[in-house]
Amino acid sequence: MQIDYTALRSIKSGHSASTAYTINVDLKSADRIPENSGSQLMSLSGNAVSTVHNLTVTYAVTTVLLTSSTTPSILDMREFLDSVKAGETFAMDISGASANYRLKSFNNPYTESREDQAYFRYSFQAYAL
Numbered sequence: 001m002q003i004d005y006t007a008l009r010s011i012k013s014g015h016s017a018s019t020a021y022t023i024n025v026d027l028k029s030a031d032r033i034p035e036n037s038g039s040q041l042m043s044l045s046g047n048a049v050s051t052v053h054n055l056t057v058t059y060a061v062t063t064v065l066l067t068s069s070t071t072p073s074i075l076d077m078r079e080f081l082d083s084v085k086a087g088e089t090f091a092m093d094i095s096g097a098s099a100n101y102r103l104k105s106f107n108n109p110y111t112e113s114r115e116d117q118a119y120f121r122y123s124f125q126a127y128a129l
Contacts, residue, residue, distance in 0.1 A: 010082035085109035
């Protein structure tokens with residue numbers, strides 16, 4: 001999966017702030033989660049009236065195991081995720097065509113899990129704009 005982002009935080013060596021970069025990430029999983037917000041009222045006769053405020057599609061993404069020597073590396077993923085964790089948009093081609101996304105959670109934007117000594121796996125949720 002290709003990810004396009006602008007480096008803003010945790011800039012790795014050789015990169016510059018406010019510069020666009022592209023990384024290609026192999027995924028362990030990319031689950032599509034359709035979500036909607038609104039309300040539904042039911043009358044005594046069984047008729048329902050629905051009010052839809054928002055329809056979104058969220059993807060729960062988990063990478064394969066990464067090390068400091070893989071492409072992308074741990075530093076690439078940290079730069080990407082830290083650069084978009086405050087609500088910045090980025091592009092992914094997760095569904096076959098490139099689209100703009102934003103991380104779903106501001107307080108817990110992503111998870112960096114250590115697996116064994118030098119292997120890391122990254123997980124995040126992003127919603128389509």
